[in-house]
Amino acid sequence: MRPAMEPELDVGESDLMQILSHVVEEVRDSVGQDIDGAELLYGLLNAPWLQSLLKVYECLQQYLKSSTMPHLPYASGLSLEILSDLQALPYPSQEARELYTLLTEPNMQALLSAHDVVGLKDYEPILPPLPEDLPVDEEAMRIVCLVKNKQPLGATIRRDETTGEIYVARVIHGGLADRSGLLHAGDKLVEVNGQPVFGLEPEQIIQILANSHGTVMFKVVPITDRPVNNQTMLYVRTLTDYSPQQDPAIPCADAGMAFRKGDLLEIVDQTDALWWQAKKLPCSSACAGLIPSASLLKRKQREFWWSQPYQPHTCIKTLSTVDEEDDILAIDVTFIEADEEAFESEELREEENEFSATVEGIYLAGFRRSLRLCRRRRIQGGVSGLSCSLRCPSSCYSALANPYEEVVRYQRPPEDTHRLIALLGPSGVGVNELRRRLIEINPKTYQGATPHTTRHPKSHEEPGREYHYISKEQFENMAYSQRFVEYGEHRGHFYGTSVEAVKDVLASGKICIIDIEPYAIDSVRTHELRAYIIYIKPPPIEQLKRTRVNSQLITSYFTTRPFRDEDFQEIEEAGRRMEQQYSQFFDHVIVNDGLQASCVQLLTVVRRAQDEPQWVPASWIRPSDRF
Numbered sequence: 001m002r003p004a005m006e007p008e009l010d011v012g013e014s015d016l017m018q019i020l021s022h023v024v025e026e027v028r029d030s031v032g033q034d035i036d037g038a039e040l041l042y043g044l045l046n047a048p049w050l051q052s053l054l055k056v057y058e059c060l061q062q063y064l065k066s067s068t069m070p071h072l073p074y075a076s077g078l079s080l081e082i083l084s085d086l087q088a089l090p091y092p093s094q095e096a097r098e099l100y101t102l103l104t105e106p107n108m109q110a111l112l113s114a115h116d117v118v119g120l121k122d123y124e125p126i127l128p129p130l131p132e133d134l135p136v137d138e139e140a141m142r143i144v145c146l147v148k149n150k151q152p153l154g155a156t157i158r159r160d161e162t163t164g165e166i167y168v169a170r171v172i173h174g175g176l177a178d179r180s181g182l183l184h185a186g187d188k189l190v191e192v193n194g195q196p197v198f199g200l201e202p203e204q205i206i207q208i209l210a211n212s213h214g215t216v217m218f219k220v221v222p223i224t225d226r227p228v229n230n231q232t233m234l235y236v237r238t239l240t241d242y243s244p245q246q247d248p249a250i251p252c253a254d255a256g257m258a259f260r261k262g263d264l265l266e267i268v269d270q271t272d273a274l275w276w277q278a279k280k281l282p283c284s285s286a287c288a289g290l291i292p293s294a295s296l297l298k299r300k301q302r303e304f305w306w307s308q309p310y311q312p313h314t315c316i317k318t319l320s321t322v323d324e325e326d327d328i329l330a331i332d333v334t335f336i337e338a339d340e341e342a343f344e345s346e347e348l349r350e351e352e353n354e355f356s357a358t359v360e361g362i363y364l365a366g367f368r369r370s371l372r373l374c375r376r377r378r379i380q381g382g383v384s385g386l387s388c389s390l391r392c393p394s395s396c397y398s399a400l401a402n403p404y405e406e407v408v409r410y411q412r413p414p415e416d417t418h419r420l421i422a423l424l425g426p427s428g429v430g431v432n433e434l435r436r437r438l439i440e441i442n443p444k445t446y447q448g449a450t451p452h453t454t455r456h457p458k459s460h461e462e463p464g465r466e467y468h469y470i471s472k473e474q475f476e477n478m479a480y481s482q483r484f485v486e487y488g489e490h491r492g493h494f495y496g497t498s499v500e501a502v503k504d505v506l507a508s509g510k511i512c513i514i515d516i517e518p519y520a521i522d523s524v525r526t527h528e529l530r531a532y533i534i535y536i537k538p539p540p541i542e543q544l545k546r547t548r549v550n551s552q553l554i555t556s557y558f559t560t561r562p563f564r565d566e567d568f569q570e571i572e573e574a575g576r577r578m579e580q581q582y583s584q585f586f587d588h589v590i591v592n593d594g595l596q597a598s599c600v601q602l603l604t605v606v607r608r609a610q611d612e613p614q615w616v617p618a619s620w621i622r623p624s625d626r627f
């Protein structure tokens with residue numbers, strides 16, 4: 001029996017392109033499964049230069065295989081040597097004599113001599129020597145034929161207004177022209193389908209192209225010094241919306257790519273200072289689109305901002321039964337003071353009954369009523385005049401900030417602390433309900449941060465359990481040194497969640513889960529806390545009403561009360577405004593419809609945020625880098 005043979009991989013003989021396409025298929029599957037590094041490999045394997053190189057390699061292999069080489073370099077000489085050896089034999093055999101007769105026959109000798117002539121001849125074409133007096137400005141033309149196949153050519157053209165020459169302005173990555181590898185930005189266009197283009201308007205040339213079907217032939221003078229593209233890959237999160245159709249400045253709206261804030265883009269070309277080329281992630285199309293560069297988009301935003309009529313700063317109002325807040329402000333101060341004690345005992349009762357809980361002997365911190373209420377009336381102007389622009393990431397202030405945020409794929413190493421989980425949503429949507437339920441499921445894994453306050457501890461409270469109790473001066477110092485994630489004032493006392501309190505939970509190995517107001521986004525999206533932000537979105541209003549029939553809303557007074565129609569409207573509107581302004585920072589959105597389903601979703605997302613690779617700001621990983 002013949003032993004089983006391993007098929008030998010002879011790269012020269014086998015179809016390399018076929019092997020490559022198998023590999024590309026496999027890597028594509030890996031990209032689908034979100035395997036780390038697969039995208040990079042996929043991009044590399046699909047690179048046009050690699051494909052072209054392999055084609056050249058295959059052609060050379062083919063050529064080597066089929067080239068005819070003589071078996072012997074000099075057959076007549078060998079036959080003479082054999083004749084002489086045969087003659088030297090003292091007793092030649094019958095076969096030796098027959099061979100001698102055969103080799104001495106004139107036909108055989110002529111045949112061997114013909115073999116030598118043919119075999120030794122050099123059949124390579126003889127190229128004429130280069131003329132020495134070639135004019136230096138001689139232009140080498142290139143004929144490029146592309147088969148259109150209903151897809152756009154993926155190149156834009158421009159006219160040099162002084163010379164009237166037409167040039168390829170840019171070649172879109174992954175487009176037809178780019179994949180051909182034959183057209184490059186800077187090539188001078190001489191003819192399209194045999195028609196000279198000199199002096200034509202770009203629109204006329206586009207018309208010629210639009211009318212041509214099948215093969216399009218270009219005659220071009222290639223650019224002599226093609227810039228080498230040695231850019232590294234860049235990934236960004238967009239912090240603004242963009243529509244090429246509404247941008248009169250874009251060189252070609254059809255080649256443009258629209259994006260919404262929060263989209264992830266791979267920037268594939270930054271050679272042009274004004275217009276970059278990018279693909280949206282996850283990659284759905286092989287072809288890139290034009291987007292404004294960071295500096296151009298910043299300029300556009302600035303122009304737009306200045307063109308807007310002046311509006312006083314409007315931070316998102318959270319649901320707090322606003323009419324009631326107005327009422328509170330109208331209430332006589334003496335009434336408030338007289339009421340303070342009653343409030344405190346009322347507050348105590350409510351906090352104990354409703355907002356504080358102990359599960360498995362662990363106190364659930366960060367759910368106290370005062371803390372929650374103070375955030376609704378957060379300090380406009382800060383503890384002692386900290387300006388809103390310092391703390392507001394996406395309102396008027398950040399309209400002038402970077403439109404793109406550089407991001408990298410980040411997988412938390414198991415030995416690192418967990419990422420902070422920050423929940424955000426319009427007041428009343430159920431942020432605290434979901435947070436509390438998650439912690440109650442497993443208080444040994446999830447925990448809130450213990451807040452700070454300037455009020456005095458009550459008899460039943462333990463420092464560091466309900467609150468960290470500090471003086472007003474200490475509180476102000478911490479606020480000035482930006483050591484609070486967020487803070488506010490309620491009935492003359494300050495309350496806040498500090499960075500240290502969050503870090504303490506993370507350092508204990510637990511997953512810290514807090515709820516924040518939108519203005520605190522900047523203070524948690526840091527290298528220190530690496531927050532994963534989950535937006536709790538209200539369901540459509542009818543669904544809100546249906547699901548909250550038996551639910552109670554915390555009011556700014558001492559009690560809770562059932563939801564009213566205007567509450568639902570306010571939740572919906574506040575939610576819409578929040579999304580409009582901050583959606584670019586949301587890592588995940590949960591629609592809080594059914595409580596049970598939302599809870600399960602929250603649990604899954606929180607786990608995924610810790611264990612699976614995520615896109616995070618590059619500055620978290622390389623803190624010194626500034627995009």
Ligand SMILES: Nc1ncnc2c1ncn2[C@@H]1O[C@H](COP(=O)(O)OP(=O)(O)OP(=O)(O)O)[C@@H](O)[C@H]1O
Binds near residue numbers: 426427592594596598
């Ligand atoms: N999916 C839901 N279905 C029914 N009731 C819900 C749901 N989610 C939350 N609730 C109820 O709605 C009320 C308000 O929720 P919660 O106190 O969590 O609001 P919140 O978003 O934290 O607002 P605030 O920050 O103003 O306290 C609570 O009574 C809660 O039990």
